[in-house]
Amino acid sequence: MVEMFIRRKVLSLVISIVFVLLGIMALMKMPITQFPDIVPPSVTVTAKYTGANAEVSANAVALPLERAINGVPGMTYMSTVTSNDGLTLIQVFFEVGTDPDVAAVNVQNRVTTILDELPEEVIRAGVTTEKEVNSMLMYLNITSADPSQDEQFIYNFTDINVLQELKRIDGVGRAEIMGQKEYSMRIWLDPQKMAAYSISADEVISSLQKQNISAAPGKVGETSGKTSSQLQYVIKYKGKFFEPKQYEEVSHQIRRERNHPEA
Structure with a gap:
């Protein structure tokens, strides 16, 4: 078999061209998920x-x-x-x-x-x-034609509306956004004021964990299954903080708890 290909160079060349053409056709038609694994x-x-x-x-x-x-x-x-x-x-x-x-x-x-x-x-x-x-298969650059939309808005818009859709695509193992610009609230503590009121950082964290929550307070007048109730009221909780002023009032809550501790 080897001697035949050596002697018949034209036949070897034709077979090689056919394999190259088949490879190009497969490269254009075959999904990425069916490509052979070359990296661990x-x-x-x-x-x-x-x-x-x-x-x-x-x-x-x-x-x-x-x-x-x-x-x-x-x-x-x-x-x-x-x-x-x-x-x-x-x-x-x-x-x-x-x-x-x-x-x-x-x-x-x-x-x-x-x-x-x-x-x-x-x-x-x-x-x-x-x-x-x-x-890494692909990089995507997302921009906005509206100059009023800053980088932070574009980041969070992409995180909420685009990134989740990309993760659902078959064959995508991981999709992420380079850099972190999520909406968040950074709290700066004043050491001098904290020392004046004898407040520690752990107390601030504990107070935030107690107040900045999404609670489910339940209902008033909900039936037990045996008796009926004509009126039911759903209790709504204000939920997590969204304004800087709400975070500023956390220290006041800590001082009030110290002055009036629970029995």
Whole structure:
């Protein structure tokens, strides 16, 4: 067979051209999801320890997670990055051809076994496990023709209306927006005033957690099933804070609680 292709160079050239044409046709018609895997799939575990630096995050968060994840089926190696903002990012790489869905489930099962060992702040913020293949397919630039819309508005509009739709596309493992510009409220504490009123940062955080909530107060006059009620009133709660003045009044609430403690 080899000698035939060597002697008949024209036949070899024709067969090569046919294979090239078939490859070009397949490249134009074949969906991206059916392309062969050329890079190993990976699973990313993300945890946030608010207020911790890189060293504390490495010891309190990354170390327990690494011990639990190490040895998961199909794993080749993993890399861990901790930052001074309390963010811990663990990437677990698997052999080429490993099903990313199965790998994500196996990693998530390992993470669940050690959640009790993590700090309470990390558990409250949540530990996320996402599958991905380390090959960036596309970048999208979203702009607005209206000059009154700033970068923060475009970011949040994209986060609410565009990003979720992109994640639903078949074959998209991960979609994210570069940079963080979500709507939020940053609270600056005055150390001198806090010392004058003997208020600690923990008290401010505790008061915010009690007041800045989306509560479900229930109803008044709701029937028990045995007796009927003609009038029912749904109790509405003001919900979370949206104005800076509402956050400013938190310190007044703390002082009132100190002056009039609950019995």
